[in-house]
Amino acid sequence: MRGAAFGAGCFWHVEAAFGQVRGVVETEVGFMGGHSRNPSYAEVCAGGTGHAEVVHIRYDPSIVSYEQLLDLFWEIHDPTTLNRQGMDVGEQYRSVIFFYDDQQKRIADASKEMLQKSGKHRKMIVTQVLPASEFYRAEEYHQKYFEKKGELSCRVC
Secondary structure, three states: OEEEEEEEOOHHHHHHHHHOOOOEEEEEEEEEOOOOOOOOHHHHHHOOOOOEEEEEEEEOOOOOOHHHHHHHHHHOOOOOOOOEEOOEEOHHHOEEEEEOOHHHHHHHHHHHHHHHHHOOOOOOOOOEEEEOOOOEEOOHHHOOHHHHHOOOOOOOO
16 A cells, blocks of 8 residues: 545545545545644634644555556646645645655646646646655544535535
């Protein structure tokens, strides 16, 4: 199994999208990339922790590639909006790819560059590509949120 972590706005939406991918064996929502240790959802939402809402994924690379995960990442959010996705505003909703090794960094950078050159987006892609830091799992009620609510996705996101 391999790990991957992505921030693309509200983590409920991101988890729901990746949770449907064949080869993704586990998803967890939480926080990464900030300076506060073991932050709560309320602290991250209030701002100032530096953390992004992320989904941490464990996947089987014999079934789904990192490139395929990146393709989905680019499709489920607007990578041209700085610290914003839809109605969610703040650094915690930033577009970010956290890489776990040099290979993931190379693939993520190349994917971002290829998307920018494709002309699909008129504005510059602002997605950060950063080394993974400690992942802080969000409170249990956030895990598989839509599944628990019997919904497929967010009506607001």
